[in-house]
Every structure is written in C-alpha cells, then in structure tokens.
Amino acid sequence: MQFGVFSVSDITRDPVAGTTPSEAERIQAAIAIGKKTEEVGLDVFAIGEHHNPPFFSSSPTTVLAAIAVQTKRLVLSTATTLITTNDPVRIAEEYAMLQHVSGGRMDLMFGRGNTAPVYPWFGKDIREGLPLALENYNLLHRLWREDVVDWEGRFRTPLQGFTSTPRPLDDVPPFVWHGSIRTPEIAEQAAYYGDGFFANHIFAPTRHSKRLIDFYRQRYAHYGHGTAEQAIVGLGGQAFIAKRSQDAVRQFRPYFNEAPVYGNGPTLEDFTDATPLTVGSPQEVIDKTLTFRNAFGDYQRQLFLIDHAGLPLGTVLDQLELLGSEVVPVLRREMAAGRPETVPDAPTHAGLVKAKYGDAEPRQPRPHANRGDNVTGASPYQDSDPAFQARFPLVG
Amino acid sequence: MSAQLPSRPHRLVVVSGGTSEPSSTRMLADRILQSTTSRAARAGVELQTTVLELRPLAADLASAQVTGFATPALQAAIDRLAVADALVIATPVYKAGVSGLVKSFVDMLDTDLLIATPTLLAATAGTARHALVADEQLRSLFAYLRALATPTSVFAASDDWGSKSLTERIDRAANELVVLIEAGVRDSMRDTSWKQYQHTFGSAATTDGFSDVDFDSDLMSLATGGTGRSTAAEPARSGS
Known part of the structure; x- marks a missing residue:
C-alpha cells in the first residue's frame, strides 16, 4: 500500500503569523515538501491544478518534474488534473513527457474542477462538465494506446492521423485515477477502463464516499478487471499531528478556524468527529486511518492533506517527519496484516511494464526519418504495422 | 420504490419551525395533527405520527450550510422525512417570508426526497397581511421538491385564534391530507414514474x-x- 501527501496549492494567510506567503515562496515550498516526502519514507506526492488566485499550481507537470529530478523513489501525481478545461491532447503530451522525465515515477488523477468561471476562460461550459470529462478521457485513453488516432467528438476539433508524442515510456500509458465525490458516471468510467478511483474524503463523513466506492468496486468486477476487492481505490485524509494530543489541537485550531472550505463553520471538535480529519497524537491518526479500511475495504493509496490553510513550511515539514516516523510505519504494518494476497498494490510503472511484456524488452518507438508525410502519417514509427493504412487523403 | 405493505401504518411527520415556547406555529401544527389523526381514525387509516421541531437543529443547520453535510441529528431528521407517507410543514412568517430556519432545513433535503409526498402547508404570523406566505412561498418551494401540497393550506394570524373559521380550514386541509394518504398517491406515483424524476x-x-x-x-x-x-x-x- 502507498502512503503520501497531496496539496491543493492554496496560498492562504497564516493566521498566527499574520502574513501571506508569496507565490514564489509557496512554489518553492511545494518542491521542498515533495523532496521531504521522499526523505521521510513516504511514497507519493500529488498536487492540484487551479487557474485562479489564491492558488499557484496552474502547471502541475512543471512542479512535479522539478521534484522528480530531485528525488529517486517518490511517485509524482496530481490531485487533480482537470480533464474538462484541458485539451486531452495536451494532457497526453504533457504527462507522457513527465512520465519520461521521471523515469515512470508518476501517475495522475482526473477531476472536473468546480470553479465555474474557469470553464469559460478556457472556452468551455461548466454545465457540460460531465460529458466533457467523459469524452475527453475517452480520447486521452486512445491517444496513449494508439500510435495514430482518427477521432471526432462533440467538444474538440476532430483529429485525423494524429500521433501524440512522445509515446508513453516503454509504450505503457501512465496509470490513471478518477476522482469524484458523487458522480456515478465517473466511477463507471474508471471501472470500465480498469483505472483507479479516488475519493477526496476530506470534507465530509466517511459514509459520503462509501457509496460511490462500493459502486466503483461492483462495476470494476462487472467489467471483468478482477473482483470487487481487487479494484484500485485511493483515499484522501487530513491530519495534524503532535506528540501530545492537546498540543496538536492548540497548534492547529487557529488554522482550522480560518481554513478555506470549513473555516468559520463547525468547531474543530465537531468536524473531527464527523469527518476523516484527525487533530491529535500519532496514535489517534493511526486509529482513525485504520477505520478507513474497515469502511472501504483494503485499498491501495492513502494521501494526507497537510500543507493547506496557511500552515508555514516549517510546520508542514515537521508534520511530514511525524507522519513518516511515527504514523505511516505503523499503518503499513497494520494495513498489511490480514490483507488478502489477492488484493493488488497500487499499479507502478515497473509493474505495468511487467504485465505488458513479461520478461521481454519493452517497445521503444523510433520515428521514421522525415519523409515528407510525418505530419499525418499512418506509420510514424519504424515498428508501425505496415498493414495499417491511412484512412484519409494523403497530401501529395 | 417497493409497493407499500397494506398492514403498515402510514407515517405522518409534522415539521414545526416555531421557536418560542409555546409557539403559535407549534400550536397550529398540533391542531392540524389532532384533526388529521381523528379524521384518519374515522376513515380507518392507521397513522403513526411524529413531530419534528427544527429549533433544536438550529446549530446543526447553520453548520450544514457551510460544510455541505448533515450532522447525525440532522441526518436522522432527514431520514424520517425520507420514509414519511405524509407531511405537515408549519412555519412562522418572519419579515414577510418563510422562516430562515424552515428554509435552511428544506435546503438540506435531497431534491427527490419528497416526490409525490402529500404535504399540508401551514404558516402563522402576527398579522393577516401575511396571509399569502403559505400559498405564494411554501407552495412554490414544495412544488420545486415535487411534493403534493393539499389544495388548502392553513394560515393563522393572531386574530384567527379567536375565529371558528380557522378550525374549519384546519379540518378541510386535514381531510384533504387524509384523502391523499388513503389513496396511496405517493407510492403509486413513485412506483410508476420514479425514474422520470431527477x-x-x-x-x-x-x-x-x-x-x-x-x-x-x-x-x-x-x-x-x-x-x-x-x-x-x-x-x-x-x-x-
């Protein structure tokens, strides 16, 4: 099982210091947090995508690539990549590039995005958000699996003879998670393709996420990818840890009280009772996190939100230390105990390569030399199937 | 939606948005409950009744508005409405409108929770000038929820408590509610067309x-x- 952290990329005033970090500070902090995540022995760092202040992460692949070159083992991911307002062709290109740069140490998670004005800024309509997400992903799925794609849909300009470059590393597409809170169509698409499903699981009681995860598991089995227990599930979570429970509460309360989303609302005590948030000792975080498995079944990835609400970098790095030294080692042990051997780990690049090729050498696409028709070729690579002919008028 | 078992008593939930004690809204709700119960008994309709006071949920509702999810107490109230065969909704009129407490409760209900549920609408106010709040505000609110409002809604201003005509209106509305319960319209509509709603x-x-x-x-x-x-x-x- 994988453990890691995910960042919303909010730039929030530190209510204790009374200062707001600059964009420059937060971007450097994100890279520092990513490096620290590996240093303390965690597995995954994921960052969100936003196109409006007060968020900084408009280009997640750039931040993730920077962390990738400064780490060795860490898996870089997103939380989430917008499958609605991004062109699926650009997603295919950018994340395949990240996959190469990181040596396969990446995957990504898709979400729709709920900031209404972002849609028109990118020429889209939030009321079409769901069909847009579904159609874009159908196209993306093909772009990473077929060298040459002819495609026509409702939302994007048609493609004829299009090759998304670079081809995925070892010709094995990045693993994809679909994030959703209450949309069965998204869970259905994840199940249909045998992709992972992620429940944000931060702002609402566990039972809110359970129904959709149960649905995804059932549909995953329906489409023949494995049993319901073998479906690939990821969960969010949120914690603020101190050695002594009362210190955690005292330190976190001012940040909680003014946090985006739930700040100025329920009390910290009520919110921790009702939601996956734990503010307390390592043991309390461990106990609460273990309830997730009871609710959702054995799962593959646990991400904690630890760097939001204006928490300063030093505090976040301390949190990572505690997570890595006192919480996650116990969780690894406890989660492994009683876990059936048939339940898979989260897919990794190495595992997917092995599944595709066994012990054979992975495909390494090499393009033909420029021969005049590379722009719209049916056989762009030296090992392309010569029997596959273009279905469009070739120029010249 | 499964067909209703004939032996099950019909569940009537009375929602009161009154805040003082005693409140005239609760008094009106009780009068309506009384009249409905006796009419149901005469018609041989078995009723199981509960009164849901919103006042104890005031903090839960405020919290739910900002968090987007219900507290356990609020969820229990919503779950009671989910299985109600009929409702009475009674609100005080504040500033010429439905009370914020009642509206914030309705805001937390799933849009399909009350589809085809017979609902008696009632409002109280200090003056007869607010007489149309039940029909112009509550009725459109529950139309949005696709609830089935009785043809008669009940409004009581302070003066009405000395008038026999209030009792007549209560009895008429209660009778309409019992007829709708007895006819089983909620289950029939749900059984035949549940999928056609959002x-x-x-x-x-x-x-x-x-x-x-x-x-x-x-x-x-x-x-x-x-x-x-x-x-x-x-x-x-x-x-x-």
Whole structure:
C-alpha cells in the first residue's frame, strides 16, 4: 500500500503569523515538501491544478518534474488534473513527457474542477462538465494506446492521423485515477477502463464516499478487471499531528478556524468527529486511518492533506517527519496484516511494464526519418504495422 | 420504490419551525395533527405520527450550510422525512417570508426526497397581511421538491385564534391530507414514474442498492467509451 501527501496549492494567510506567503515562496515550498516526502519514507506526492488566485499550481507537470529530478523513489501525481478545461491532447503530451522525465515515477488523477468561471476562460461550459470529462478521457485513453488516432467528438476539433508524442515510456500509458465525490458516471468510467478511483474524503463523513466506492468496486468486477476487492481505490485524509494530543489541537485550531472550505463553520471538535480529519497524537491518526479500511475495504493509496490553510513550511515539514516516523510505519504494518494476497498494490510503472511484456524488452518507438508525410502519417514509427493504412487523403 | 405493505401504518411527520415556547406555529401544527389523526381514525387509516421541531437543529443547520453535510441529528431528521407517507410543514412568517430556519432545513433535503409526498402547508404570523406566505412561498418551494401540497393550506394570524373559521380550514386541509394518504398517491406515483424524476447519487431517498443509477443514459454510454449521443436508430433513452 502507498502512503503520501497531496496539496491543493492554496496560498492562504497564516493566521498566527499574520502574513501571506508569496507565490514564489509557496512554489518553492511545494518542491521542498515533495523532496521531504521522499526523505521521510513516504511514497507519493500529488498536487492540484487551479487557474485562479489564491492558488499557484496552474502547471502541475512543471512542479512535479522539478521534484522528480530531485528525488529517486517518490511517485509524482496530481490531485487533480482537470480533464474538462484541458485539451486531452495536451494532457497526453504533457504527462507522457513527465512520465519520461521521471523515469515512470508518476501517475495522475482526473477531476472536473468546480470553479465555474474557469470553464469559460478556457472556452468551455461548466454545465457540460460531465460529458466533457467523459469524452475527453475517452480520447486521452486512445491517444496513449494508439500510435495514430482518427477521432471526432462533440467538444474538440476532430483529429485525423494524429500521433501524440512522445509515446508513453516503454509504450505503457501512465496509470490513471478518477476522482469524484458523487458522480456515478465517473466511477463507471474508471471501472470500465480498469483505472483507479479516488475519493477526496476530506470534507465530509466517511459514509459520503462509501457509496460511490462500493459502486466503483461492483462495476470494476462487472467489467471483468478482477473482483470487487481487487479494484484500485485511493483515499484522501487530513491530519495534524503532535506528540501530545492537546498540543496538536492548540497548534492547529487557529488554522482550522480560518481554513478555506470549513473555516468559520463547525468547531474543530465537531468536524473531527464527523469527518476523516484527525487533530491529535500519532496514535489517534493511526486509529482513525485504520477505520478507513474497515469502511472501504483494503485499498491501495492513502494521501494526507497537510500543507493547506496557511500552515508555514516549517510546520508542514515537521508534520511530514511525524507522519513518516511515527504514523505511516505503523499503518503499513497494520494495513498489511490480514490483507488478502489477492488484493493488488497500487499499479507502478515497473509493474505495468511487467504485465505488458513479461520478461521481454519493452517497445521503444523510433520515428521514421522525415519523409515528407510525418505530419499525418499512418506509420510514424519504424515498428508501425505496415498493414495499417491511412484512412484519409494523403497530401501529395 | 417497493409497493407499500397494506398492514403498515402510514407515517405522518409534522415539521414545526416555531421557536418560542409555546409557539403559535407549534400550536397550529398540533391542531392540524389532532384533526388529521381523528379524521384518519374515522376513515380507518392507521397513522403513526411524529413531530419534528427544527429549533433544536438550529446549530446543526447553520453548520450544514457551510460544510455541505448533515450532522447525525440532522441526518436522522432527514431520514424520517425520507420514509414519511405524509407531511405537515408549519412555519412562522418572519419579515414577510418563510422562516430562515424552515428554509435552511428544506435546503438540506435531497431534491427527490419528497416526490409525490402529500404535504399540508401551514404558516402563522402576527398579522393577516401575511396571509399569502403559505400559498405564494411554501407552495412554490414544495412544488420545486415535487411534493403534493393539499389544495388548502392553513394560515393563522393572531386574530384567527379567536375565529371558528380557522378550525374549519384546519379540518378541510386535514381531510384533504387524509384523502391523499388513503389513496396511496405517493407510492403509486413513485412506483410508476420514479425514474422520470431527477435524482442525485446518494440521495437519502434511495435506500435500495444503486436503483438511482440509470445505466442506459447517454452519459453512461459516454462513460463506457461510446459517443453518448442517441441516434434515430437507437431506442429512446430514459433519463436523457
């Protein structure tokens, strides 16, 4: 099982210091947090995508690539990549590039995005958000699996003879998670393709996420990818840890009280009772996190939100230390105990390569030399199937 | 939605938004409950009644408005409405409108929770000038929820408590409610056309598995690699 952290990329005033970090500070902090995540022995760092202040992460692949070159083992991911307002062709290109740069140490998670004005800024309509997400992903799925794609849909300009470059590393597409809170169509698409499903699981009681995860598991089995227990599930979570429970509460309360989303609302005590948030000792975080498995079944990835609400970098790095030294080692042990051997780990690049090729050498696409028709070729690579002919008028 | 068992008593939930003690809203709600109960008994309709006071949920409702999810106490109240065969909604009129407490409770209900549920609308105010709040505000609010409001709603200003005509209106509205309960319209409409209403995944109205998911929709087709567009050659899709 994988453990890691995910960042919303909010730039929030530190209510204790009374200062707001600059964009420059937060971007450097994100890279520092990513490096620290590996240093303390965690597995995954994921960052969100936003196109409006007060968020900084408009280009997640750039931040993730920077962390990738400064780490060795860490898996870089997103939380989430917008499958609605991004062109699926650009997603295919950018994340395949990240996959190469990181040596396969990446995957990504898709979400729709709920900031209404972002849609028109990118020429889209939030009321079409769901069909847009579904159609874009159908196209993306093909772009990473077929060298040459002819495609026509409702939302994007048609493609004829299009090759998304670079081809995925070892010709094995990045693993994809679909994030959703209450949309069965998204869970259905994840199940249909045998992709992972992620429940944000931060702002609402566990039972809110359970129904959709149960649905995804059932549909995953329906489409023949494995049993319901073998479906690939990821969960969010949120914690603020101190050695002594009362210190955690005292330190976190001012940040909680003014946090985006739930700040100025329920009390910290009520919110921790009702939601996956734990503010307390390592043991309390461990106990609460273990309830997730009871609710959702054995799962593959646990991400904690630890760097939001204006928490300063030093505090976040301390949190990572505690997570890595006192919480996650116990969780690894406890989660492994009683876990059936048939339940898979989260897919990794190495595992997917092995599944595709066994012990054979992975495909390494090499393009033909420029021969005049590379722009719209049916056989762009030296090992392309010569029997596959273009279905469009070739120029010249 | 499963067909109703004939032996089960009909569940009537009375929601009161009154805040003082005693409140005239609760008094009106009790009068309506009394009249409904006696009429039901005469018609041989077995009723199981509960009164839901919103005042103890005031903090829960404020919290739910900012968090977007119900506290356990609020969820328990919503769950009671989900299985109610009929409702009485009684609100005080504040500043010429439905009380904020009642409206914030209604805001937390899933849109399909009260479909075809017989509902008696009632309002109280200090002056007869607010007489149309029940019909012009409560009625449109519950029309949005596709509840089945009785033809008569009951409004009581302070003066009405000295008038026999209030009792007559209460009795008339209670009679309408009992007739609707007895006729089983809620279950009949749900049994025949549940899928034709809009549903949200995870609504408290859905208790049986994933019956709210329409696998034949255009979106589900798109989710599973299709084009998501119905063509003339394909059969008409429900839920599109």
